[in-house]
Amino acid sequence: MGKLTIGCFSSLVGSMTLDWAVKLSGAAIEKGHKVDLWVSGNATMLSIQDQRAFKDYSSLEKPLKELMAKGLNVTACEACAEARGYNKDNTMEGFKRFSMDWYLASTFNADRVLHIGGE
């Protein structure tokens, strides 16, 4: 089985791109692949805990936690998060926060890198 590194830079609310990235992560994990998901820029919105799930807006906390329990490795860009006021105290449990070199390191031994730019 392989390793997939996904970098996503699109926001959770206002875009469906993160929904797609999380679904792709799930599909890869179901097939037995290892997945690193890096969120940077507006995509760090994904890391905030206790977001209220309305049916009109994307809400990924539940599927994300299920995938993390299955081994999905999710990391947010710490600087991008802090710039938006997303700090350690309001970060979802299990969501890692590192600097950008973590993403590059993840690509080092990835079989495929899928980089999804921001808006």
Add this chain to the structure above:
Amino acid sequence: MATTKLGFIIQRPGYKSENQKLALTHAIASQSVEIYLDDDDEVICDVAFTGDGVLNCIKDQKALENYDLSSTESHIKMGLLCDLNILVCKEDLEKFGLSKSDIVIDAEEFGADVEVKVVPFEEINKMMDDVNHLLFF
């Protein structure tokens, strides 16, 4: 020892989104990636500006004065200081009536040894062929 090469392709203009700055800051992060890797392993990043993205390279940007933000120009200079291979598409520059004299080429004031290279798209294509993974911004 193993090397992974990444190609950062910047296609969008600056000051409309943060894409171009995120591309440069991620590429610059290759300077500290070794903390996650085994000894002698490395990640090398090449950066290419193409399409509307070449507008990011125009010199004398006034981002600090107008937005109180560091300019994309200063990020490019930091990239040079980190010895990144930074390419700018010659044909795309010419489409905007721009030439080498209109864009940031060096970062002598920071002590950078390398310069931005204005090259035909063919060379950027070659770079894209040579890297392990491409990241489009």
